[in-house]
Structures are given as structure tokens and as C-alpha cells.
Amino acid sequence: PGFRHVPFNDIAAMREAVTANTCAILLEPIQGEGGVRVASETYLKEVRDLCDAHKILLILDEVQTGMGRTGKLFAYEHFGIAPDILATAKGLGGGVPIGAMLATDKVAVGFQPGSHASTFGGNPLVCAAGVATLEVLLEAGFILDQCNRMSGYFIERLEYLRDQFPALIREIRGKGLMLGMELATDGDPIVRACLDKGFLINCTAGKVLRFIPPLIVQRKDIDQLIEALRGIFSRLP
Ligand SMILES: Cc1ncc(COP(=O)(O)O)c(C=O)c1O
Structure with missing residues (x-):
């Protein structure tokens, strides 16, 4: 057993x-x-x-x-x-x-x-x-189509962040709307900073930010999160 x-x-x-x-x-x-x-x-x-x-x-x-x-x-x-x-x-x-x-x-x-x-x-x-x-x-297929469309957009925007912060962001991975961003640093302070700005994300395995938004997430929601993350990352020591 x-x-x-x-x-x-x-x-x-x-x-x-x-x-x-x-x-x-x-x-x-x-x-x-x-x-x-x-x-x-x-x-x-x-x-x-x-x-x-x-x-x-x-x-x-x-x-x-x-x-x-x-x-x-x-x-x-x-x-x-x-x-x-x-x-x-x-x-x-x-x-x-x-x-x-x-x-x-x-x-x-x-x-x-x-x-x-x-x-x-x-x-x-x-x-x-x-x-x-x-x-x-x-x-x-409406929600699955929406999920796949938003996934493509979300990955593109997360990769944009990776290009902006190459020393901080190691990898973007996942499928659909289950996406992860592996960082070179501890993710918990970033999760807390996101919460202060009204975004509920979490961190798994210490350094991986996990994004699992509702399947009906819109581009504007993703844009707001990316903007919040950009601000948080640019203020990191
Ligand atoms: C992948 C996975 N399997 C199993 C479980 C446990 O599920 P349950 O709480 O329904 O027992 C969880 C809970 O978060 C989970 O994430």
C-alpha cells in the first residue's frame, strides 16, 4: 500500500x-x-x-x-x-x-x-x-474559445514583461489560462504587492507566480495586471 x-x-x-x-x-x-x-x-x-x-x-x-x-x-x-x-x-x-x-x-x-x-x-x-x-x-465551444484567445494574449503580455525584466523572469509556461512565471527571486512579496493593488495571484514552489484567472477574463483585466506587475517589478531592489 x-x-x-x-x-x-x-x-x-x-x-x-x-x-x-x-x-x-x-x-x-x-x-x-x-x-x-x-x-x-x-x-x-x-x-x-x-x-x-x-x-x-x-x-x-x-x-x-x-x-x-x-x-x-x-x-x-x-x-x-x-x-x-x-x-x-x-x-x-x-x-x-x-x-x-x-x-x-x-x-x-x-x-x-x-x-x-x-x-x-x-x-x-x-x-x-x-x-x-x-x-x-x-x-x-464559447468559453474554451475565449480561454484559448485570452491565453495567447496573456502569454504574449507575460513574455513582454520577461523581455523587460530578463534578470528577474526566468520562464513563462503553462497552457490555456493556467500560466506560470518562474522568477529568479521569492514570489511571496510580489503576491502581497499584487493583493495591495487588488489582484489575487499566488505563488507555487517558492518562485513561480501562478495565474489562473476566470475563463471569462478580458483583455483589459490582463492589461491591468501586467501594468501592476510592471510597476511592482520596476520597484524591486
Ligand atoms: C491538483 C490537486 N489535486 C487534488 C487536490 C485536492 O482536492 P480536494 O480538496 O477536492 O480533495 C487539490 C487541491 O487543491 C489539487 O490542487
Whole structure:
């Protein structure tokens, strides 16, 4: 029982960790708390092949990356693979607390009603919110299109900042509206300075500012944030 942790994007370490007792591999296709780190397509395909070769399950944690956040309904769609089990939450309820575990038909036969129970899990009220959120999200692709358009604009503006502050900003990365800016310095003071200006961002893995705006964010919102960051960066010692 239990998990073995292995370095991300390192297929040799993953192969090494799999034994005859391994039942599944669980990972985030884009690590959130780990610092907005995107799995490589090759890595995810090799992990999928490894699972198939050993007849073990691939479980994707899409709690952060799911529900349109990366510009597709689920992030795995960017990588040409599919999981056996997927966890989703956060965006799923459009503001109400709901999480869900999805499984392929083949895997789902291993479950019966009650085998994955929780007191408030699966209650009709939040499920209705989840269905409504999904309907709006998929309505003629409108929100996903908007997410991809704004992603392109946001990345362009973050790269503009990187060009202005090359010693401070190491990398811009991410997909859709899950973007990270790796700094050469501690990100917390910048998060606080943004909050003082009315922008709620956060910092993961010490030095990575994470931007996960609403999927309906507008250009003017992005422009205001970029301007605030420019001011904050130019006042850093
Ligand atoms: C990627 C990821 N997985 C899992 C969780 C835990 O989700 P829950 O709070 O729904 O158990 C979180 C919470 O932030 C998360 O970011």
C-alpha cells in the first residue's frame, strides 16, 4: 500500500519505480502546486505505454487542470493519451463544492454504488450545479474559445514583461489560462504587492507566480495586471 514519489517528466525514474505490486500511476498532466510544470507529450505517452505493458491503471489528477482551465475540457487532450481514471473538482461546480472521479467503463465495473461513498458526495444539489457548469462550458465551444484567445494574449503580455525584466523572469509556461512565471527571486512579496493593488495571484514552489484567472477574463483585466506587475517589478531592489 501507499505511494512512491518519483521526479516529474523522468520516464527512467518511473520505469524504475514500477514493480509487480504496482497497481496504478497517478500524476497531474500539468503540476499546479509543483510550480505550473507541464508534462512533456513524450513522457505522458511513455507513461501510458508503461501502464499498458504492466496492465496497471493511469490515473490523472485534473483537479486544477480540468474543466476548460487549459483550453481543452481536460488537459490530457493536449497530449494524445487518455487516462483510466480521472479526478476533477474546482471548476466543476462553478463555485459550489463538488469533486468527481471519472472512470472508463472497463474500470468502473470494479465499483458499485457505495464503494466510493462520502456523506455529502453525489448529492443532487451540487450535481445539478456541475451539470449546469458543464453545459455552459461546452456551449458552442464559447468559453474554451475565449480561454484559448485570452491565453495567447496573456502569454504574449507575460513574455513582454520577461523581455523587460530578463534578470528577474526566468520562464513563462503553462497552457490555456493556467500560466506560470518562474522568477529568479521569492514570489511571496510580489503576491502581497499584487493583493495591495487588488489582484489575487499566488505563488507555487517558492518562485513561480501562478495565474489562473476566470475563463471569462478580458483583455483589459490582463492589461491591468501586467501594468501592476510592471510597476511592482520596476520597484524591486
Ligand atoms: C491538483 C490537486 N489535486 C487534488 C487536490 C485536492 O482536492 P480536494 O480538496 O477536492 O480533495 C487539490 C487541491 O487543491 C489539487 O490542487
